[in-house]
Amino acid sequence: MLIPKYQTIKNFKFKSGEILPELKIEYATFGTKKTDDNGNITNGIIYLHGSSGDYSSVKRVKDILGPGKIIDTNDYYVICPTSLGNPGSSSPSTSGMGHLFPKYTVEDMVDAAYNLLTQKLNIKHLKGIIGTSMGGFLALQWAIKYPDFMDFIIPVTSSSTSKGQNYAMSTIMNNYIKNDPDYKNGKYEHKPKTGPQNAMMLLYLFGFSPAYYKNSSNEEMLESIHEMELEGANSDANDIIWQNEATMLYDVSDELHKIKARTLVIGINQDQYFPPDTDVIPLSESIKGSKLFLYDSLLGHVGSSEIKNAEGVISDFLKFGD
Structure with missing residues (x-):
C-alpha cells in the first residue's frame, strides 16, 4: 500500500503570472533509491496519472512496475505525484480558495512536479517518464520544456492536443x-x-x-x-x-520537434478518447525516432490497465537504451 507524502513549494508562479504563496504537492514513492556522491537520486522514474487520478493511480500499470518486473523497482525509484489541480495537491477545493484559485495550464502542472523533484527530492535527472491519458499530456510537455531532464518517455493512450x-x-x-x-x-x-x-x-x-x-x-x-x-x-x-x-488549452503539436528523449508511444486500437488513426499514430510520426505500439483491449481507453500487453515492447525499448 502506497503512503502519500507532502511537500510545499513556496511562491509558485503560474504561467499567468499569478503567485501561490504555498503550493502543496502530494506524492508517493517506492523502489530502490540510488544516489551519486552529491546525494542526487540517479535512477528515478516518474509516473503521471490521468484526469481523475492521484498518486495511487500508478496501480494502473502495476503489471510492469515492481520487483522483478519489466521496470524492476530493485533497479528504479518510482515517484508518483498527484498533479496540481487534483485533490491531494493544491486545487480550488483543497486550497480553500475556491473560485479564486489561479487558473492553470498543463505547463503549470509540469512545473509543479518539476519543482518537487528538483527542490525537494534531490532529482536533477530522470531515467524516464510514464504517463497515461492526461499523464501522457504531461509527459510530452515535460520532454518539450525540459528536453535534457529525462532519458525516455512513454506516453500511453494520449495525444499531442485536445481537439474534436x-x-x-x-x-x-x-x-x-x-x-x-x-x-x-x-x-x-x-x-x-x-x-x-x-x-x-x-x-x-x-x-x-x-x-x-x-x-x-x-x-x-x-x-x-x-x-x-x-x-x-x-x-x-x-x-x-x-x-x-x-486540458482544453493543451496543444503541443508544433513543439514535438523539441523532444530529445527516446520515446515509445503506446495506444489502444479500441480507444474512443484517443483513437490511433487520429491521435496516437500521428503523435508517434511527429516525434523523430519514436517507437509505436498498439494493442487490442475490450476496455478501450480504460485498457491502459492491461499494459501487460506491451510488456515485450517496453522491455526491448528499455534494453535498447542501456
Whole structure:
C-alpha cells in the first residue's frame, strides 16, 4: 500500500503570472533509491496519472512496475505525484480558495512536479517518464520544456492536443456544472452535486470500447453509471472545471520537434478518447525516432490497465537504451 507524502513549494508562479504563496504537492514513492556522491537520486522514474487520478493511480500499470518486473523497482525509484489541480495537491477545493484559485495550464502542472523533484527530492535527472491519458499530456510537455531532464518517455493512450471529441466532452461537462443552480459562478458555499454527477456520467459513454458496451448487460451498465454518478457527487465542481479548461488549452503539436528523449508511444486500437488513426499514430510520426505500439483491449481507453500487453515492447525499448 502506497503512503502519500507532502511537500510545499513556496511562491509558485503560474504561467499567468499569478503567485501561490504555498503550493502543496502530494506524492508517493517506492523502489530502490540510488544516489551519486552529491546525494542526487540517479535512477528515478516518474509516473503521471490521468484526469481523475492521484498518486495511487500508478496501480494502473502495476503489471510492469515492481520487483522483478519489466521496470524492476530493485533497479528504479518510482515517484508518483498527484498533479496540481487534483485533490491531494493544491486545487480550488483543497486550497480553500475556491473560485479564486489561479487558473492553470498543463505547463503549470509540469512545473509543479518539476519543482518537487528538483527542490525537494534531490532529482536533477530522470531515467524516464510514464504517463497515461492526461499523464501522457504531461509527459510530452515535460520532454518539450525540459528536453535534457529525462532519458525516455512513454506516453500511453494520449495525444499531442485536445481537439474534436475530447474538447467537446470537456465543454459539455463544464456546461453541465455551470448550469447547475447551486454552482453560483463558482462561488458556492455548499458543494454542487447535480452538475458534477451529470458531468462524470458523460465520461462513461466513451471510456470503453463499443464492443464492451454491447457485451455488457443493462444491469451492469446501470451499476457503472451509478458509480460515475457517485464519483461526481464526491468531486468538487471547480476542481473539474479548472482541470478541463487546462486540458482544453493543451496543444503541443508544433513543439514535438523539441523532444530529445527516446520515446515509445503506446495506444489502444479500441480507444474512443484517443483513437490511433487520429491521435496516437500521428503523435508517434511527429516525434523523430519514436517507437509505436498498439494493442487490442475490450476496455478501450480504460485498457491502459492491461499494459501487460506491451510488456515485450517496453522491455526491448528499455534494453535498447542501456
